[in-house]
Amino acid sequence: MVFVLDRKGRPLMPCTEKRARKLLEQGRAVVVRLEPFVIRLKDRMAEEAFLQPLRLKIDPGYEVTGISAVRVAEEKEVVVFFAEVHHRTDIPEKLLSRRQVRRDRRSRNTRYRVPRFSNRRRPEGWLPPSAEARVNQVLSVVGKLLRWLPVTEIVVESARFDTQKLQNPEISGIEYQQGELQGYEVRKYLLEKFGRRCAYCGKEGVPLEVDHVVPKSRGGTDRVSNLALACRECNQAKGNKLLQEWLEELKKSGRAIDRKRAENIPRVLAQLKKSLKAAACMNVTRYVLVEKLKVLGLPVFTATAARTKYNRARFGLPKTHYFDACCVGEVPGRLEVTAEYVQVFRAVGRGTRQMANPDRHGFPRGHRSGRKLYFGFMTGDLVMAEVPAGKYAGRYIGYVAVRQSGYFDLKDLSGRRVCQGVSWRCFRLVQRFDGWRYEKFKIAALSSPGLKAGASSAA
DSSP, X not given: OBEEEOTTSOBOOOBOHHHHHHHHHTTSEXXXXXXXXXXXXXXXXXXXXXXXXXXXXXXXXXXXXXXXXXXXXXXXXEEEEEEEEEOOOOHHHHHHHHHHHHHHHHHHHOTTSOOSTTSOOOOTTOOOHHHHHHHHHHHHHHHHHHHHSOEEEEEEEOOSSOHHHHHOGGGGOHHHHTSTTTTHHHHHHHHHHHTTBOTTTOOBSSOEEEEESSXXXXXXXXXXXXXXXXXXXHHHHHTTOOHHHHHXXXXXXXXXXXXXXXXXXXXXXXXXXXXXXXXXXXXXXXXXXXXXXXXXXSOEEEEOHHHHHHHHHHHTOOSOHHHHHHTSSOOOSEEEXXXXXXXXXXXXXXXXXXXXXXXXXXXXXXXXXXXXXXXXBOTTOEEEEEEOSSTTOEEEEEEEEOOTTSEEEEEOTTSOEEEEEEEGGGEEEEEOOOSEEEEEEEOOOOOOTTOOBTOEEOO
16 A cells, blocks of 8 residues: 655545556656655645545554554445554663663762652653653654545544453443443453463463452452463363462372463462553553544544454454454444555664763763764665675665764664675665654454455454
């Protein structure tokens, strides 16, 4: 799929690669950018074009956020675009390192001064930097897509883990608790916590049941902290025993599956006390994301993860971030997938603000230069290299790492270094670095025989 703009740079309906190639060959279009590929028509205005309603669906995640653009038609939705936003996960470690250096420096020079970290008041609506970065990264990608696609509305998954409903189901009414989606919220929480496998034997791909770690006959409750996932065989073998009692029996058994269960029971006990920081982070950021999306001026609708899972099971789709995105919210009628690949937006940041290069002991060994541009290139630029001779002779395309000497390194689109110490004269700028790395991959094979790429599935 290729993004298309009109003469004034306003978004039109996307076209196929073949159609874009013909427009470029006929001189009717020019290339705006290569990654992702965007063209601008020289003889078409948005008022003259036929624009169909496009719905942008977002499935926020802790490490990866899924995005899909669907064309709303009669009794069906057609998926025309898939995307994944890969968030930065190194922000807490970098903040910790910076904080340690700053506090060490202050303790050496101003040890009698009032501590800086304990006399600050957080403003209303404050988010941890790592959580705020996830929100900003999603907003950045959504802003790009709104410039390239004629989106009419946004649907975002919100309130993935409703802790009030988990502990007090009566607050939401009997219709929701006993409706078609009954049990999806608790099961979704447990699937995330135990990695979609049996907590005792580790089996995957089998039907899983909710097991009470402390049986209700022994005083256990229905609180989530007392629940685990187990296959039918393990659930029946455990019965109404406590884990400690069952562990003593398993140690005396010589069966291989019992030895496996004995190995996993301590992990289950540790897992029950482990907090889901990813779920907590998403619970905080989802509401902030919805409010900031409303500022963009488009109608914003929210949906639950229970509805997403229900739609995915209804259409027989694999469990992926981008397929989850197209299942967000109401999907009336059929679902048709025409997209063939997934566009990846990988957040890599814009470099470092560190003013000194420390050695392995933390002492500065030289100050960094504020200059980023060398011979017209900066680190992260997408370039094309034509090396005429030598060890690296050939033609390459990838991301450049600049040096003051003028001899650069080059990494391909997968991050593997292919050239080292090549003169800047061999490079040609393709696209300026903007803090993102762009990749593509084919969509996963569709498991449902009734839902294939370009085909429809009945409701």
